[in-house]
Amino acid sequence: MLDALVAEARERWGLDPAAGLQVVASEGLVGTPIEPSRPLLIVPLEVLGVPARAGAGDPATPLVTDAAPLPGRHGPAGRDPLGVLARLYPPDAMVARLGTPAARGGGMPAGDAGAQTTIGALTATDLAAPLYVVPIPPEAAVAGPWAMPFISARLRQPDGCPWDREQTHASLRKHLLEEAYEVYDALDRGATPALAEELGDLLLQVVLHAQLAAEAGVFDLADVQAAIGRKIVRRHPHVFGDAVARTAADVNRQWERIKAEERGAEASSGDGPKGALDGISTSLPALAASQEMQERAAALGYDWPDVEGVLDKVAEELGELARATDGTERREEFGDLLLVVVNVGRKLGIETEAALRAANEKFRWRFGRVERLATDRGAALRDLDFEALDRLWAEAKTMERASARPHDLS
The missing domain is CATH 1.20.890 (cAMP-dependent Protein Kinase, Chain A)
Incomplete structure (x- = not known):
């Protein structure tokens, strides 16, 4: 049956199976990764030879799925197959209804075989019959997972953007910081459309750096994703393994312990930081760097037992600052005071x-x-x-x- 559908789509609509053909069950749309720049066949389970649930294939019954929305597509339309397609494709993206008599040999719903429609005009009843969604250009598939890598690579091509072609890792540094701070500012206003836009600007910086590295043959975006994926799985053994962590404090201690083990492994291999505080970026704002250093030290046991001890230390540092007699000494004592005040915030759970x-x-x-x-x-x-x-x-x-x-x- 599937062979007949592919043959029909090839003959009528120019489908090229070698172009990364995707075949998705109608009932599984909400939980399946889809790349809009690749050809897509949407086929009801019964057409694929899988017994249908009660009501499936009934034109009067809208398609309902129990599949969980794909992570990253949790929006308001996350459980609606038509909504998922509408997020991935522009409204005028072409869709062809399949099901010629030859392809329907096993009793496939005929629908309006051979008729052409668009994503924006699809209804739930259309999903009761096989559909072929014509691929769209990569630059139009902006909601797909590989749109940004394609766009960044295109910008860097000889006939791409002169500005993007001139960029280096060094020249992009200031833009990375600017975008990170704009995200930080947007977070103060909560989860708004402005935050989505700023996160996109920050994502562009990640993709551009990965593109530059790919051109140099060092790594690409897949390596970036694999590295962070492995790291997060490794540092969450209470989720992906047998470890137990019942509280956020347990998780933090476990996290810092695992990071310390990673640093030790890097040191023994001669590849990476040597100490617990190595690897903390010197570009971090001073308060954030101080808190990170003290959190790492605390994870290894160097910590006051309670906040009262830190408050006593604040009073001690205030006294030393008051007794300082020259500018150099005052600066040093003031820095010590700030460091201890940061520790008070850390003990109280304050960023x-x-x-x-x-x-x-x-x-x-x-x-x-x-x-x-x-x-x-x-x-x-x-x-x-x-x-x-x-x-x-x-x-x-x-x-x-x-x-x-x-x-x-x-």
């Missing part, structure tokens, strides 16, 4: 970088309100003494609380 960003935003909002209050009253900030400014600050703080601003930390 210190995010906490300081929120405090900066709060200060920005309040000081802007102070400026507006002064202007409304015909005063210039430079003409006000500290007591007057502090009263305006307190007023701005009251207004902020009344507006229930989400970044209010005090």
Whole structure:
């Protein structure tokens, strides 16, 4: 039966089976990876010789599947086969209904054999008969998993984009940082369409670096995906193995222990970092780097038993800062104080970088309100003494609380 469908699609619609033909059961669409730039046959299970469930093939019964949505396609249309196709293909993508008398020899639903339609015009009843979805150009298959690798490779070709062709790993570094920070900023606004766009911009940077490496014969995107996949599976033995981790704290300890074992293996092979703190990026913001270093040290047992001990250390460092007598000593003691304050945040489960960003935003909002209050009253900030400014600050703080601003930390 499948041979007859392939033959019909070849004769009528130019199907090339060697171009990566995909055959998917109608009932399995929501849980099956589909590459829109490759030819696709959608065939009901009964046509493939698999007994149909009650109601299957009944034109009056919309196709319902128990298959879980494919990870990465969890959107609102995740359990709707037509919705999945609509996300992967443009509305005008061509679809052909199959099922000539020769191909229907085993009682296949005839439908409107040979009729042409589009993805946007498909209905649930169309899925009761075999369909051939004509492949679309890779640059149009933007929701497919390999669209971005194709696009980045195309940009780098001799007749591609002059700007992209000039880029190197070094020249792209600043763009990678910019996109990462834009994602970070978008996260403050939650899961919005803007976040999806910023994540896409960041993904482009990953794909471009993989493309450059592929051109140099070092690695490609498949290597990147394989490396992170192996790492995540290896570091989650409580999910993919027999280990037990009942709490997030158990997971963190296990994670750091496994990372330490990996660093040890790299050191013994002469390929990679040698110590527990090696490998922490020197480009990280100082607060984030400090917290990461202290988390790694704590995972190996170097940690205060409780937060009270760290708070006592804060008081000790404050005293040393107050007693410092010159600029060099003050700078050193101030750095020690900051490091211990970061440790307080770590012990309390606070992401210190995010906490300081929120405090900066709060200060920005309040000081802007102070400026507006002064202007409304015909005063210039430079003409006000500290007591007057502090009263305006307190007023701005009251207004902020009344507006229930989400970044209010005090």
